[in-house]
Amino acid sequence: MKLYKTIQGVFLKDGSSVYKLNRQWDDVVNRDGLYNYLLSQIKTAEKVTSDNWQADLLPPIANQEVWAAGVTYLQSRDARVEESQTSGGSDLYKRVYDAERPEIFFKSTPQRVVGHGQDVAIRKDSTWNVPEPELTLFINSKGSIQGYTIGNDMSSRSIEGENALYLPQAKTYDKSAAIGPCLYVIDVQISQETNISIVIKRGDKALYEGSTPLSRMKRSLDELAGFLFRELSFPNGCYLMTGTCLVPPNDFTLQPGDVVEISIDGIGTLINTVAYN
Ligand code: DO4
Ligand code: MG
Numbered sequence: 001m002k003l004y005k006t007i008q009g010v011f012l013k014d015g016s017s018v019y020k021l022n023r024q025w026d027d028v029v030n031r032d033g034l035y036n037y038l039l040s041q042i043k044t045a046e047k048v049t050s051d052n053w054q055a056d057l058l059p060p061i062a063n064q065e066v067w068a069a070g071v072t073y074l075q076s077r078d079a080r081v082e083e084s085q086t087s088g089g090s091d092l093y094k095r096v097y098d099a100e101r102p103e104i105f106f107k108s109t110p111q112r113v114v115g116h117g118q119d120v121a122i123r124k125d126s127t128w129n130v131p132e133p134e135l136t137l138f139i140n141s142k143g144s145i146q147g148y149t150i151g152n153d154m155s156s157r158s159i160e161g162e163n164a165l166y167l168p169q170a171k172t173y174d175k176s177a178a179i180g181p182c183l184y185v186i187d188v189q190i191s192q193e194t195n196i197s198i199v200i201k202r203g204d205k206a207l208y209e210g211s212t213p214l215s216r217m218k219r220s221l222d223e224l225a226g227f228l229f230r231e232l233s234f235p236n237g238c239y240l241m242t243g244t245c246l247v248p249p250n251d252f253t254l255q256p257g258d259v260v261e262i263s264i265d266g267i268g269t270l271i272n273t274v275a276y277n
Contacts, residue, residue: 059115072243
């Protein structure tokens with residue numbers, strides 16, 4: 001089942017049927033057994049017959065913070081080892097990849113997040129910018145994974161590469177986090193065979209394309225959620241981006257007008273155009 005947030009409210013899509021839920025986003029999503037709760041709502045919710053409900057899509061978020069895990073795939077480790085050669089920080093990435101404790105960092109407050117169809121930003125003071133396509137977990141306030149969405153952890157490689165201590169500036173700025181188009185809720189954990197793919201388009205040319213199964217991630221999803229919740233509470237639940245595996249070649253940087261399309265099996269496609277703030 002898929003949950004969408006729009007200007008008109010919260011909508012639930014089950015197969016080809018769509019229902020309007022008369023509750024606020026936080027109240028709908030932050031619960032145990034979200035899948036069964038949504039199933040029960042279908043019995044009483046108003047069925048929507050026109051297609052207009054999708055017109056004013058918002059990111060699937062209200063009062064949730066967005067956090068991110070890093071260096072969870074070998075490809076991310078290697079790319080960062082390379083970009084930090086001159087700063088002397090490359091050893092950090094090798095060590096965190098092998099360590100018991102994962103890298104987890106704060107990514108975004110909800111008001112800085114954009115959704116499907118909105119612009120994502122690159123920093124004007126950065127010379128090397130990339131999208132990071134990431135499976136993104138919705139975790140309820142008790143620390144249990146209840147759903148999934150598509151995330152784009154927009155990053156400045158020039159700023160992070162200059163000095164690892166600049167990570168918050170490389171990662172967190174207005175419109176640096178995109179999530180959507182929906183929250184995907186299933187009654188089992190998402191399959192390891194699930195593919196994440198990306199296409200970056202400039203005009204009608206695809207400049208970079210890549211795809212990877214989730215199984216290439218070094219850590220488990222529960223492990224990442226467990227570390228995030230060790231000493232942090234999230235009264236409305238939170239989102240956790242789980243790291244990237246798809247890294248464009250080193251001579252690639254995003255430009256305003258580029259279109260980033262990220263797809264995850266079962267969830268859909270998140271499309272954003274790149275712009276300056
Ligand atoms: O270590 C810096 C960030 C890593 C990251 O965002 C990723 O691996 O996806
Ligand atoms: Mg990332």
